[in-house]
Amino acid sequence: MCSQTLTKNLYLNRFSSLGLTTSIMVTGAFTTAPTAVAASLGTILTATGQVSIKRSGWSSYQPAAVGTSLDNGDLIWPAAGSQVKLQCSNGTTQPVPSGSPSGVANICPVPTVNPDPTMGDAIAGIDANLPYLISPRRTHLLSPTPTIRWNAVTGANSYRVRVRGVGVDWKTEVTTNQVVYGGETPLQPGEYYLITIITDSGASSTDDPGMQLGFTILDDSKRANLQADLTELSQQQPGQPTQTLAQVILYQKYKLRAEAIETLETAISANIKSAQIYHTLAGLYEEVQLNQLAINNYLQAFQLATETPDLVIKTEAAAKLAEIYSALKDTPQAQRFLQEAIQGYETLGDVTRVQNLQKLQP
Missing domain, CATH: 2.60.40.10 (Immunoglobulins)
Incomplete structure (x- = not known):
């Protein structure tokens, strides 16, 4: 390939390969069309005290922790006296009022256009x-x-x-x-x-x-901004695994996926047991299309969430595993996790997601 063509291809790929995407699109035995998870509107960056969320379609609030992604239509409810901050998709950090529910879209602005290209199937x-x-x-x-x-x-x-x-x-x-x-x-x-x-x-x-x-x-100006964010975070001293997850969220803000993955892997190597850490790591591996590593970590998240128990992560990990196994045409595993996901969403009272998942059954 001549240098001119290489330069052109590198330039064209820069935008598609470094855009912020939270999931791949997959097809398989249970799907009739590719599906994709949209980029989250915000992520819980820090939380002191109790915080609950209610996703669009859920019948009740569920406990949430640092690292939980929130979308348009979701509600967040920090208990009175709790302090919660969201890392919004536009790069800003916003406090969440405590004592009553707030719509995430009232805290983090909804993009007028989706800047998040999908990565293909x-x-x-x-x-x-x-x-x-x-x-x-x-x-x-x-x-x-x-x-x-x-x-x-x-x-x-x-x-x-x-x-x-x-x-x-x-x-x-x-x-x-x-x-x-x-x-x-x-x-x-x-x-x-x-x-x-x-x-x-x-x-x-x-x-x-x-x-x-x-x-x-990363350029010097963004590196300086990141360092300022990390310094502010360190002063809060939230403890583990909250510290790790909050640091990862900041890395994701600057699209430092490799650093985010390394931080989570280091925490796991240090024997920090957290379903949220495994679930976050699995999502990052899925972003960069390392699907076997995504499967391994979703399985770990599912197992830990089952033991904890953490119904939200267990259900969402099961749904992701059903999706990936379906794309790989591993019908037994896809069926197993599809049923787990349906059962979880039934418990959460999310009728819409249950109905959508039931359509995927053969």
């Missing part, structure tokens, strides 16, 4: 025979020397790694499934970079059905 990050990219993938980054990770392919003896962008064409060969970028040309903020990985047998990351998912480096 590909189910990617599933084929264990491919060295599909794990990180950095469809994200901004803080570090100009990122660690590149990909799926380790059984039987592969070596991997050829290539990073391309305007003025950059770095190549290396390694025997492990990760490497730190070591090109002589520094990666620049605002430029878009693509990564490809090829095994010694010829299997390529480009054979994965996901989009070309690259990365950019």
